[in-house]
Amino acid sequence: MKYLVTGGAGFIGTNFTRRLAAEADAEIVVLDKLTYAGRRENLADLESSGRIRFFEGDICDPAAAALAMAGADIVVNFAAETHVDRSIDDPSGFVRTDVEGVRVLLEEFRRTAGSLFLQISTDEVYGSVEKGRSREGDPLRPRSPYSASKAGGELLAMSYFTTWGVPVIVTRASNNYGPWQYPEKLIPLFVTNAMEGKDLPLYGDGLNKRDWLFVDDHCSALSAVIGKGRPGSVYNIGSGEEQTNIEVTTSILDLVGADRELIRPVSDRPGHDRRYALDTGLILGELGWRPSVGFREGLARTVKWYEENRAWWEEIKSGRFGEYYRRMYSARLAASGGRD
Numbered sequence: 001m002k003y004l005v006t007g008g009a010g011f012i013g014t015n016f017t018r019r020l021a022a023e024a025d026a027e028i029v030v031l032d033k034l035t036y037a038g039r040r041e042n043l044a045d046l047e048s049s050g051r052i053r054f055f056e057g058d059i060c061d062p063a064a065a066a067l068a069m070a071g072a073d074i075v076v077n078f079a080a081e082t083h084v085d086r087s088i089d090d091p092s093g094f095v096r097t098d099v100e101g102v103r104v105l106l107e108e109f110r111r112t113a114g115s116l117f118l119q120i121s122t123d124e125v126y127g128s129v130e131k132g133r134s135r136e137g138d139p140l141r142p143r144s145p146y147s148a149s150k151a152g153g154e155l156l157a158m159s160y161f162t163t164w165g166v167p168v169i170v171t172r173a174s175n176n177y178g179p180w181q182y183p184e185k186l187i188p189l190f191v192t193n194a195m196e197g198k199d200l201p202l203y204g205d206g207l208n209k210r211d212w213l214f215v216d217d218h219c220s221a222l223s224a225v226i227g228k229g230r231p232g233s234v235y236n237i238g239s240g241e242e243q244t245n246i247e248v249t250t251s252i253l254d255l256v257g258a259d260r261e262l263i264r265p266v267s268d269r270p271g272h273d274r275r276y277a278l279d280t281g282l283i284l285g286e287l288g289w290r291p292s293v294g295f296r297e298g299l300a301r302t303v304k305w306y307e308e309n310r311a312w313w314e315e316i317k318s319g320r321f322g323e324y325y326r327r328m329y330s331a332r333l334a335a336s337g338g339r340d
């Protein structure tokens with residue numbers, strides 16, 4: 001089976017590609033633009049051993065898409081701009097990659113004899129869910145430029161199924177965490193800041209809730225969807241393990257062995273979604289998938305990975321990330337008596 005994995009040098013793409021590479025009959029091509037979030041060295045061993053072929057290119061570029069997709073049976077589209085705070089700072093790249101990039105890939109896929117186009121989406125398309133759990137048929141009410149762009153991308157993908165019978169499946173996963181995650185997102189930012197003895201900028205009252213999914217569980221769910229999912233379907237993927245941000249933060253500090261004094265409440269994110277929660281009955285009932293890593297175990301494994309891979313994240317944090325961090329956090333931290 002020949003796969004095209006787009007965004008394979010990012011967080012989930014790296015974990016998924018490494019899992020796929022363990023399957024003997026998988027022929028793998030990765031297409032990645034290597035934005036600030038993409039790191040080719042994540043896959044360097046697989047590339048140098050010839051296990052994968054790597055194309056540096058943009059999913060919005062039809063020529064790059066055509067070259068990378070040649071002969072592919074299955075396309076797994078992870079490529080996206082992914083950070084909510086960056087989408088609030090500047091939505092333009094989000095609309096381009098997360099909507100237009102999906103169109104370019106779908107147009108190319110429509111011309112091939114591929115058997116599946118898997119569009120990786122997010123639970124954030126449902127918007128903030130004060131009570132209950134989102135089901136696949138619920139209305140989409142995205143509230144950030146990131147989630148609005150992801151909703152546009154997945155709706156476009158499903159329109160290719162309806163209009164032309166293109167075999168499309170959409171998955172909506174909850175917040176992932178684990179190895180190789182760029183340290184702008186809550187868990188890797190707080191783990192690495194705690195290791196450096198820096199303040200942890202906690203937004204608002206710290207009571208926003210997320211359903212935290214260990215990345216290996218997300219990848220095993222995607223394998224189940226590829227193997228047995230029905231084209232034209234949407235599948236939620238979540239752990240059911242809801243945590244408030246303050247609970248996540250104190251667990252991190254305990255695992256790192258750092259002081260709770262590092263917690264620094266700062267001004268809230270505009271339009272901050274209060275809660276995401278998924279009903280995962282469909283993927284459980286239809287595909288028999290369930291998560292296998294609990295939050296405590298997953299977080300301990302994540303902290304251990306960041307402890308053992310300091311060079312990976314220190315290189316990121318000492319580069320362009322520093323400028324981003326100061327722009328996003330300096331004033332907010334200073335206003336609350338903290339420092340960056």
Ligand code: NAD
Pocket residue numbers: 006007008009010011012013031032033034035036037038039057058059060077078079080081082083097101120121122123150172173174175176177182
């Ligand atoms: P990430 O930001 O770590 O990686 C994104 C990757 O896409 C990077 O390697 C980047 O270089 C690449 N990329 C960006 N724009 C590109 C373009 N125009 N052409 C080619 N490559 C491009 O993201 P992630 O956290 O690994 O998320 C992967 C996918 O999963 C995204 O589609 C995201 O919306 C979705 N998702 C993420 C989460 C999460 O918690 N991280 C949860 C649910 C869904």
Ligand code: TYD
Pocket residue numbers: 083084085175184185186187189201202203204208209210245269
């Ligand atoms: P994030 O990792 O950005 O994921 P998302 O917003 O896509 O769910 O944030 C997870 C939660 O953590 C969210 O409620 C915002 C909060 N948060 C902070 O409190 N401080 C931070 O510095 C970051 C990055 C996030």
